[in-house]
Amino acid sequence: MSKAIIGLVAVAAVAAGAYYYVEQQKTCCAPEPAPVTKEVAMPAVDENAHDGGYNLAEQRAKIARIDMDTDTSFLTDEEKAVINKLIIAANYMSEIYLRQRNEDNPEVRAKIAASDLPNKDLLLNMFDLHFGPWDTLDEAHPFYGTKEMPKGAAFYPEDMSKEEFNSWIAAHPEDKEAFTSLYTVVRRDGDKLVAIPYREHYKEWLEPAAQALREAAEITSNPSLKDFLAKRADSFLSDEYFESEIAWMDLDGTPIEVAIGPYEVYTDGLFGYKAAYEAFITIRNPQESEAVARYKNYLRDMEANLPVDDAYKNFKRGFESPIAATEQIHGGGDNVPGVQTIAFNLPNDERVREAKGAKKVLLNNVLEAKFKLILAPMAEHILVPAQADKLMAKYMALETLFHELSHSLGPGTITKGGVETTVGAELKELYSAIEEGKADVMGVYNILFMMEKGELPKAERDNLLASYFVGIFRAMRFGTDEAHGQGAAFQYAKLKEAEAFTVDAETGLYTLDFDKLEAAVTDIVRAVVMLQGDGDYAAAKKFLDSYSSLDGAAKAAIKRTSDIPVDIQPVYPEKL
Numbered sequence: 001m002s003k004a005i006i007g008l009v010a011v012a013a014v015a016a017g018a019y020y021y022v023e024q025q026k027t028c029c030a031p032e033p034a035p036v037t038k039e040v041a042m043p044a045v046d047e048n049a050h051d052g053g054y055n056l057a058e059q060r061a062k063i064a065r066i067d068m069d070t071d072t073s074f075l076t077d078e079e080k081a082v083i084n085k086l087i088i089a090a091n092y093m094s095e096i097y098l099r100q101r102n103e104d105n106p107e108v109r110a111k112i113a114a115s116d117l118p119n120k121d122l123l124l125n126m127f128d129l130h131f132g133p134w135d136t137l138d139e140a141h142p143f144y145g146t147k148e149m150p151k152g153a154a155f156y157p158e159d160m161s162k163e164e165f166n167s168w169i170a171a172h173p174e175d176k177e178a179f180t181s182l183y184t185v186v187r188r189d190g191d192k193l194v195a196i197p198y199r200e201h202y203k204e205w206l207e208p209a210a211q212a213l214r215e216a217a218e219i220t221s222n223p224s225l226k227d228f229l230a231k232r233a234d235s236f237l238s239d240e241y242f243e244s245e246i247a248w249m250d251l252d253g254t255p256i257e258v259a260i261g262p263y264e265v266y267t268d269g270l271f272g273y274k275a276a277y278e279a280f281i282t283i284r285n286p287q288e289s290e291a292v293a294r295y296k297n298y299l300r301d302m303e304a305n306l307p308v309d310d311a312y313k314n315f316k317r318g319f320e321s322p323i324a325a326t327e328q329i330h331g332g333g334d335n336v337p338g339v340q341t342i343a344f345n346l347p348n349d350e351r352v353r354e355a356k357g358a359k360k361v362l363l364n365n366v367l368e369a370k371f372k373l374i375l376a377p378m379a380e381h382i383l384v385p386a387q388a389d390k391l392m393a394k395y396m397a398l399e400t401l402f403h404e405l406s407h408s409l410g411p412g413t414i415t416k417g418g419v420e421t422t423v424g425a426e427l428k429e430l431y432s433a434i435e436e437g438k439a440d441v442m443g444v445y446n447i448l449f450m451m452e453k454g455e456l457p458k459a460e461r462d463n464l465l466a467s468y469f470v471g472i473f474r475a476m477r478f479g480t481d482e483a484h485g486q487g488a489a490f491q492y493a494k495l496k497e498a499e500a501f502t503v504d505a506e507t508g509l510y511t512l513d514f515d516k517l518e519a520a521v522t523d524i525v526r527a528v529v530m531l532q533g534d535g536d537y538a539a540a541k542k543f544l545d546s547y548s549s550l551d552g553a554a555k556a557a558i559k560r561t562s563d564i565p566v567d568i569q570p571v572y573p574e575k576l
């Protein structure tokens, strides 16, 4: 689903321990299974980085640089040669995206580089980190110059208002399709507005990118990859993506899992019409992918296992979407600056989704890096030492996966007063917070179920629960005025009500009662599924009002984590 079509969901990798970046990623879920397009770890909202208090070095320190040395030794020479071509193509996506954010970006960077500013190196570093002179961790605060980031980025004339765009279309209805297309930019031509196709506007980079894809297609002996790469190269030059999206869904028998092209519309803050170029070059981890496939086979059992009456269970959904557990080995364009994606769900084209479903791709090494640099250090400030030691990266990854899977469980389409409707339509603006919190807690519930089934070791229950609990803080850290944070807050409040933890009066550290915590997880799942299944707006409002505010202990704990980075900057090799 394109964001143009629905809002996107920053998948609550939150519970999963991932945080969503509120400013850039809309957190929304479509009323149905809410295929989250992109889950990113969310950074904490910065409370004191606003004007006056803006500190460049401090802002830089919020993102921790990390060298990613992913094991690629199992790849054949042929596969490595293919990937090296893909890296070249991915870098062209970055060239385009840099200009999609701001057409003057190359000149702005050159100006900083040519200056004799005392903090020139830091400015260049920040520029490269955020793809422009605006801090994506601080509501696009300009850290060089004073120009505000245009809402419509460089997709539209900077001085064009929404009203001007809309009145142009009202007066020229024949232009509507081209103007609202995912794949055009809008420019002024004298006193007219015109739409220019991406294939023309970004030709300088699309042509060599297509060439690199063709060369990769020549090298690979995997027919499905060859087909996808050749078709995607054609798409770059035609702006027609349907055929190549279908070919992407059919990728099979290769460890190379690559998404490249114009996908998400978040960068277009004016209308959400325009797609940003990006690339994810990833390789499938064979063991993990196999494990993931196994869990997926339990989806029907998971639905049956929900702790509610059968009337609340939903067996009508398709359980077919493929899931790939991968390691990212290069990025490009939209996913490079700012907060890092830990999972994505593509394509957005509803026609492809209807024909083929969508593919969820988990970026496990990105997730592990966030665990190491963010979640594990947070645990020291939240749990008593004996329990902080129980955190495991494995359960942050599984919680992310099961959060995603849980979005496709529970009530979706419901009947109210004999009329068919959806949970989303009934719960309206409350839906996202409830759905994200549901996916978190149901994720844990389902991992516990997998332990019961012998798919995961029961002996690691406490490791799971400790990891889950700290993940809640990660989500709350960036504010409870956003869906994932609010979803986390109600889990915290319900756990408190169930006396699943105690807080040391002196240190503020939490001690979990794992048995009570496990029981509370079941109770929260039941409460939330019933709220959704009843589609009762008033009840949902009462629930969120009662359980959304943080207590002093939680606020103090969040404050103790303020020195921990909010996100990571993975650095990938330029060549295998």
Ligand SMILES: [Zn+2]
Pocket (backbone or CB within 6 Å): 009, 010, 011, 012, 013, 036, 403, 407, 436, 439
């Ligand atoms: Zn989610």
